[in-house]
Amino acid sequence: MLIGELAAATGTSARALRHYEQAGLISSERAANGYRVYGATAVVRVRNIRTLLDAGLTLADVEVFLPCLDGDVAAGPPSPKGLAVARERLAVLEARIAAQTAARDRLRRALGAL
Numbered sequence: 001m002l003i004g005e006l007a008a009a010t011g012t013s014a015r016a017l018r019h020y021e022q023a024g025l026i027s028s029e030r031a032a033n034g035y036r037v038y039g040a041t042a043v044v045r046v047r048n049i050r051t052l053l054d055a056g057l058t059l060a061d062v063e064v065f066l067p068c069l070d071g072d073v074a075a076g077p078p079s080p081k082g083l084a085v086a087r088e089r090l091a092v093l094e095a096r097i098a099a100q101t102a103a104r105d106r107l108r109r110a111l112g113a114l
Helices: 003-010 014-021 042-056 059-068 080-112
Strands: none
Touching: 003 014, 003 042, 014 042, 042 059, 059 080
16 A cells, blocks of 8 residues: 555655654555555554654653554553553653643743732
8 A cells, every 4th residue: 555545544644654664663665666565554553653753652662662562552552662662652752741730830820919
């Protein structure tokens, strides 16, 4: 399948697919005309990548899950390394939320003092 077909099948942009490929998360063959051609398993892989990214992981984090990207990522038992990455990402997100909440509260107090 061509990149446009994969993009349509997964609801992902062609630009994102090229980015995933550059990151080593998906691969393609080149047709004689130079077009990228993806195998049928790429649909499942891209959907799993999107699921992990939507959960708050980064592309670098997703690399840990490479061995299971072609299956049902959500149904399988998590690996210790995958759990460690998820916990680390959660800690980063919680720290960012705390910092943003503190900034919001300071702004609220400043506006209340006017």
